[in-house]
Structures are given as C-alpha cells and as structure tokens.
C-alpha cells in the first residue's frame with residue numbers, strides 16, 4: 132500500500148454521489164429488485180393521509196374548465212399561441228401523454244403524468260411539450276393538489292377539442308401523479324448509435340436529427356419484408372417516438388410502409404383500424420407542424436439542457452425562437468385551412484388532391500398539393516401570409532392502404548359518424564389506463580364502454596362473518612384439495628396489473644373465455660373447482676336475500692384453502708376476506724383485449740409461455756410480474772415460497788416443490804433453497820432447469836427452475852430467503868404469506884376502498 136495515500140481519493144475524482152460507475156454500469160444484467168420499490172411515500176410531499184378522491188370532490192369542475200378555455204385563448208409572450216389558440220398544442224401534449232400506453236403490459240399511458248419525467252420528457256417526439264405543460268402551470272398552481280398533473284394534462288387537451296367544436300364524451304378524473312421517473316418500463320434499447328444521450332448531438336442527415344436516423348429502431352427485419360416485427364411489448368416503432376416516424380419507417384417516405392407501422396403500433400395501443408383513422412384524422416384537423424429551423428441548430432432535450440433554461444429543452448437560437456421560428460418535429464405546415472375548428476377538411480383535402488414530396492425549411496420530408504389552386508392556410512403568426520397545405524407520409528398512409536381508405540371514405544361521406552367515432556376513440560385513448568370505473572372521479576364521466584371491463588353493481592346484501600365461516604366449511608367439506616382451491620383463486624386474482632389497473636378477481640372473468648381456457652390456469656382442474664363452487668353458490672343463494680357471487684366465492688375458497696394449509700402446519704390463522712365482488716358476463720367481456728392479460732411468465736406457478744419471443748431470462752419477467760402485482764421484495768419471496776409448498780405449479784410438475792408435505796404451509800422451500808447440502812446442476816448449458824444434488828449421497832433430491840433458484844442467487848432476495856429459512860422463520864412466513872395473499876386478492880378492489888371511506 133502506498134504510504135500516506137488518501138483513502139478517499141477515489142471519491143474525489145468522479146466518484147461523487149450519483150456518478151458512474153454504479154451497480155448497473157458494472158453489471159447491466161443484474162436483477163433490479165429495487166424496481167419493486169419505486170415511487171415510495173418518501174418522494175411524495177402530499178403525505179399518506181392525502182385522499183385524491185376527496186380533493187377532486189372539492190373541485191369546481193365547470194370553473195376549472197372555464198379557466199382552461201380562457202387560457203386557451205390568451206396568448207403569452209414567452210410562447211405565443213399559433214392562430215391565437217393553444218388548443219392544438221395542448222391536444223398534442225395530451226395525446227402524447229396517453230399515447231405511450233401499450234396493451235401488452237399495460238404500461239405507459241396518461242395515468243401518472245410520466246411525461247414530466249425522463250426519459251419521456253426528453254424524447255425527440257415530445258419536443259416542445261415542455262412548453263405546453265409550463266403554459267398550464269398557472270392553472271395547476273391555482274387548483275393545487277385538487278387536480279393532479281396527470282388529470283390536468285388529460286383535461287387540457289379534451290377541453291381544447293370541445294372548445295374547437297368536437298362534442299366530447301365526458302371526462303373522468305382519478306389519475307394520481309408519480310413523484311419520480313419510472314424505471315420499470317422497458318421502452319426498448321435506448322442509446323443513440325452507441326452513444327449516451329449527452330454525447331449525441333442533434334445531427335442533420337438530410338435534415339433529420341441524429342436521434343431519428345437509423346438507431347433505436349424497435350423493429351427487426353425490413354419493413355417490406357414478412358419477417359418485419361416490432362419487439363414485444365413495445366408500441367412505438369422507434370426509440371424516442373410515441374408511435375411512428377411521420378416521415379415513414381426510418382424516414383423512407385413510403386406511405387404504404389407507414390401504414391404498416393401505424394397499424395402495428397396503434398393495435399398495440401389497443402386501437403383498431405377505425406379508431407386509428409378517427410384519432411389521426413381527428414387530431415390532424417387541428418394545428419400545425421413546426422419546422423422553421425434545421426434540427427442541428429436546436430439545443431438538447433430538457434434532461435441535458437443548461438440550467439439557465441429552467442427545465443426547458445430544445446432551445447432555438449433563431450429569431451425569437453418561438454412563434455413563426457418554432458421548430459419541433461421539423462415538418463412545417465398545417466393540414467387544413469382552419470386549424471382551430473372541427474371540420475372534415477383534413478380528409479376532404481387528403482382525398483381531393485394529389486400530393487407530391489417536398490422538404491420543409493428544416494429539411495424534413497413532407498407532402499404538398501400538386502394542384503396550385505388547392506386551398507391555402509393562413510400563417511399561424513404572420514398576418515396576411517398564406518401557406519400551402521401539408522401532409523405527412525403517415526397521413527398519406529390512410530389514402531393508400533385499402534382498409535384505411537375504406538374507413539376514410541365512410542368518414543368523408545358521413546361527418547356525424549366520423550365525429551362520433553373520433554369523440555369515442557379520444558375518450559378511450561385518455562381513459563384506457565384509468566382502470567375500473569370504481570376509480571373514476573368527477574361529475575361528468577360519460578357512458579359505459581366494453582373497454583372499461585365493466586362489472587355489475589352489487590344488488591343484494593353481502594355475506595356476514597358467520598356466513599363466511601359457514602361457506603368456508605362447506606368448501607372444505609367438498610374434499611377439493613388445498614392445491615385446487617388455491618390455484619383457482621390465484622388464477623382469478625393474479626391477472627391484475629397495476630400498470631393499467633386491469634384484471635383481478637372482481638368480475639370472475641376466470642370463468643369466461645379466454646381466461647377459462649388458458650393453459651396456465653390448468654382448465655380441467657379449474658373447471659372442476661368452478662363446477663363445485665357453482666353448486667355451493669346455488670344452494671346458498673336459494674336460502675334468502677343474501678347472495679354470494681362466484682367472484683367472491685372463488686376468492687373465499689382460496690382463503691379457506693390457505694387457512695387449512697396453515698392449520699395443517701400447526702399455525703392457526705384467519706385469512707381476511709372482504710365480500711362485494713360481482714360476476715361479469717361474456718357479453719361485456721372483450722375477449723381479444725383480455726387475451727393480453729395472459730401471463731408471459733408467471734413464476735408463482737412456474738409458468739413460462741415459450742411462444743412469446745422475449746429475449747430476457749425468465750426471472751426478469753418474473754420480477755416484472757411481481758412489479759405489476761405491486762409486490763415488495765419480501766412479499767414476492769414469501770408468496771413464491773408459500774405457493775411452492777402449496778403445490779401450485781400450473782402443470783402439476785415438481786419444479787421447486789422442495790417439500791414432502793405438499794399442501795402444508797411451511798418454510799421447507801427456503802430451508803432447501805439456502806442449504807449448502809445441495810449442489811445445483813444445470814440440465815443444459817443455458818441453465819433453464821436444474822437438479823438439486825445432495826452432496827453427501829450424490830443423489831438428486833429436487834429439481835428447480837430459474838424462477839425457484841433466483842431467490843437463493845440474487846443477493847437481496849437471498850437475504851429474505853435466509854430470514855424465512857431461520858428457526859423462527861416459519862411463523863413469519865405464514866404471517867407474511869397471508870398478508871401478501873390478501874393483498875393480491877384485494878388489488879382490484881377500488882370499490883371496497885371507496886365503500887370503506889363512505890362508511
């Protein structure tokens with residue numbers, strides 16, 4: 132050792148708080164268990180007692196809307212409005228916030244206002260939405276915590292549409308803000324040509340900024356090729372875009388290719404062809420695109436901008452840097468002669484004229500009418516100046532694609548039909564990830580739609596404690612094994628995902644297609660349980676006014692199973708049960724959209740759907756499942772260890788069932804997992820499955836998957852496993868398992884929370 136050397140020298144040069152190298156830089160493939168503990172209460176200044184439902188109830192909705200309307204018409208000097216109306220600009224911000232939603236994992240979307248944080252705030256496609264949010268700030272400050280940023284962002288673009296003439300379907304509040312960036316969402320590979328964002332200048336290549344050229348592509352193969360595919364679960368074709376490249380895939384200017392990209396990305400956003408055309412043709416009836424200045428002159432995104440820019444990015448040094456000098460996407464111009472009024476001019480002009488390729492002042496590829504007599508559109512700022520109309524390659528997609536074209540023709544022939552289609556698609560877009568209507572707040576929520584996954588209201592008295600005890604006894608008396616009771620309840624409740632608040636036990640959709648037939652649910656076994664429970668329900672319901680729904684009974688039967696399993700291990704526990712679920716019908720179940728809830732990996736049941744092409748190890752997707760179930764690391768560990776000894780593998784296999792007492796709630800799983808009595812021998816080089824070989828005898832005692840062994844390998848999970856393996860661990864495990872079980876059963880019970888408050 133060098134004598135006298137400062138022991139802290141490493142921290143003086145580049146080792147300060149937050150600098151690299153951090154864990155993730157050294158070990159990029161580590162399992163990021165900390166993703167389970169995001170957006171903790173410590174980051175939220177509202178405090179634990181804050182109740183957003185109460186806050187919204189105290190809000191004067193009409194006054195708020197009136198304030199937004201008046202703001203839309205009041206231009207400010209630091210960012211003057213186009214055409215004297217902030218409506219189109221607000222609408223784009225709103226759409227971009229909601230449009231990150233993807234149905235595969237329910238992530239993205241409007242619900243937490245994540246557009247305010249990295250990386251989304253700094254995506255190229257969100258250019259100048261920083262200005263839109265800042266323009267709204269006075270209203271946010273006026274209403275304070277009575278309206279969340281995420282609700283206000285949705286409302287602004289909706290009031291804008293209404294103000295410009297579109298009848299709206301209503302508006303629901305209920306989105307609660309995150310207070311830190313979300314790190315759990317996989318947006319696809321970031322990084323620009325191997326460079327970090329700070330190193331990547333906005334570079335023109337034929338006028339296209341570096342971020343848009345040939346990197347961060349989300350698709351594989353050639354766009355013209357049959358093998359063309361977007362990486363699952365992504366719903367944008369390109370890094371830093373919300374959806375697709377307006378200049379065509381990778382800027383190729385081909386409307387047919389653009390159509391292919393649009394169809395794929397919007398389908399993953401849960402929109403069909405008609406909804407897609409309605410949304411884009413509807414949105415582009417308004418406003419303009421901004422491309423006055425080449426991208427190489429525009430400053431960095433907000434995350435890398437100078438401190439003096441006060442959180443803004445994309446500083447524009449030309450002219451005033453705003454108004455007629457604005458450069459956002461790079462394309463320049465408006466689609467219609469009257470960009471602040473709801474009309475059918477977008478489709479009319481798209482179809483009436485031939486369009487030819489041209490370039491904007493910023494160098495971006497766009498289209499202009501061939502016909503010199505085509506209508507012109509007034510400049511957004513320069514009085515008296517008239518400009519050519521503009522279409523993007525993605526707009527022309529609707530004209531050239533035969534299916535889209537048919538829809539456009541229908542919309543052209545029937546403006547009222549188009550108006551309703553747009554209004555409804557907009558309503559779906561901005562509420563898609565708000566979850567069941569029991570979460571919806573405010574006085575003007577609109578009608579009922581199938582995409583809300585509706586469940587009926589409770590229309591009968593609910594079971595009391597004595598009846599619950601009686602029903603549990605009846606369930607156990609049927610002789611159905613613990614394994615099957617627990618499996619049915621888990622199958623029902625565990626579809627919940629906190630990303631878009633869909634799924635869960637309420638509605639009992641586990642007894643309806645497609646869930647009833649999913650292989651992960653072991654349909655034959657599930658059927659047996661459901662038939663038996665139907666018998667108990669019929670008998671119970673016949674006795675009087677009090678009824679029990681199948682949704683409740685499935686959960687109750689699972690609770691009875693868990694209690695028995697604990698009792699058989701010598702632990703007397705009562706698993707909490709809160710009635711009030713109701714049964715949905717097949718008629719009100721959108722099969723296609725429920726198929727998306729089928730797990731890719733459910734490590735709790737040692738299930739891996741090999742048909743889904745993820746290039747990620749199973750334990751990472753298992754972590755993702757735990758995150759979508761809102762579990763903490765100890766809850767995740769306790770549930771897995773408990774479900775293993777309760778014999779919950781979907782196919783009845785032995786993976787990870789480290790016990791000779793199946794169906795008894797014990798800590799056997801953890802005792803074997805942490806023991807050095809065993810060596811773990813992989814079956815194949817890629818280490819998907821293993822034998823646990825007793826060192827003393829050389830005999831194979833158990834077998835396991837990655838989703839079992841990860842709890843012994845990962846340093847943080849291992850600490851929890853050792854805790855449960857300890858001599859006093861079993862009692863803790865039983866306690867924690869029951870708590871975590873109850874939590875999962877209640878994840879979708881927003882109705883119960885509301886009822887508790889009201890009581």
Ligand code: HEM
Nearest residue numbers: 219220222223226377410411414418419420421459460525
């Ligand atoms: C503006 C692309 C879908 C509403 C823009 C701009 C681009 C674009 C490049 C110009 C941004 C700028 O430079 O200021 C696309 C593409 C879409 C799409 C490629 C899908 C294929 C939608 C949808 C809506 C929408 C679904 C809303 C329902 C708007 C509005 C503007 C706009 C209102 C004008 C913003 C302003 O005036 O400041 N769009 N868009 N767009 N978009 Fe879209």
